Amino acid sequence: MAKLPGASGISLLGDKSLEFYRDPTTFCARRIEKHGCRIFQARLLNKSTSFVCSVKGMKELLCEKSNVFLKDPTDIMTYTYGDTIVTANGEEASLLRLSLSSLFNGKCLRSCTDYIQSACERNLKSLCESTESQSIYPLFKRLGTELVLGLFLNVKPDETPELFEEITQLSTLHWHGLISAPVNIKMPMWSSGYCTALEAKDKLMKIIKEKLESREEGFVSCLHELPLPDENADSQHLLLFISALIPKALSSLLTSFTLALSGPSKVEVRRRARADPEYFSHVLLEVQRLWPPVIGGRRIASQDSTLGGYHVTKGSAAMYVSYAVHRDPEVFQQPDEFLPERWSGRNAGQENLLCSLGNGPRNCIGAQLNHTFLKIACGYLLQHYDWDLGPETQNLQYKWLPVSRPVIPPMVQFRAVQNQVSSQTDGIPQNDQA
């Protein structure tokens, strides 16, 4: 059987983690070009890793062979958030998904809509009051944080502002521990980032447990009543759901949407997206295709197998790279162009070939919530504003980790849209009020 193109190098010396994490898109582009193939191997996190950059390969990894390529229980996510669904496998994962998914579908999801609308209104209503440009990434991150803490923990900035700020700071400190060295060193007057993160985690867990025991209405009580495998599973998952990564990912998407539709050259795109809900949803798909917030996901081969016809050894890793999968020219013609029309033409009905929220049986359980949020927040921007980059020329070069966004925070100037629609249609493009 054919050997994967590329080399997995020797232990430590051959490791390419630094090169990959510095610039994952160039890392993949160079190797795709060199090997003439969208699946190749290299050493990542000191493990032989297959990099999957094609739509077909991603489907094979995440769908057809999902029982062979498994989550890694030693992943850094376990380290930081404890035992959660993210790194579980087999029956345990299926049962957790069955329980937790009920929180993010149907009735539960519908009950979130009012709160999402009010959070958008609170955060986005005065964008054109000042003539100054706005730094959009932190603005949208704040909106994402309000959404996450309000929906999952019942903590809202207008009701308990101090608690809201405290949790925001703690979850940021906890998150920073993810990317700092896992060395728990504490000395008088000094503590490592990781140690600070562990302290933040303890404080967060205390707040979370109090919330779960308070029997307040909403998500906390639904979660508390779910059949879960052990007594800490509810608090452990709540810690995961209020992770600072989620507001960052939401902000990444809103930032990319705003940039993709900014300026005089996009007047017609904004006008059409306002008037035509189908076109609007194609714009959102195209934003997620070109700028997936998260770089991808990793699996471990539980037995010898194949990917794209190449041999993959038991115990090795496989990583799908969303950015590269979404620009696979075999599926997406003119892959680097922003073309919402493709979703009503050649790629109609193919949104299941995207992997910005994962794919297959282990896709994101927050996918529908994410979709609702995007529709309301981007719809709100469209119905109320027109916008340009301010200043007009800015360096919009993207970085891809921890979430995708321009390296230099982009500045945008908003102005009230002409012929603003009534407040009854707030946040949702016309003709999409059903």
Ligand code: HEM
């Ligand atoms: C823009 C927002 C979001 C993005 C970009 C995102 C992205 C992803 C991706 C790419 C995966 C798959 C990882 C893999 O294949 O290894 C995933 C899984 C997951 N996501 Fe999200 N997510 C978002 C929002 C959320 C929200 C709001 C929640 C819930 C509070 C959530 C909960 C989860 C969980 C629990 C999993 C693991 C599912 C499993 O392993 O079975 N995500 N997400």
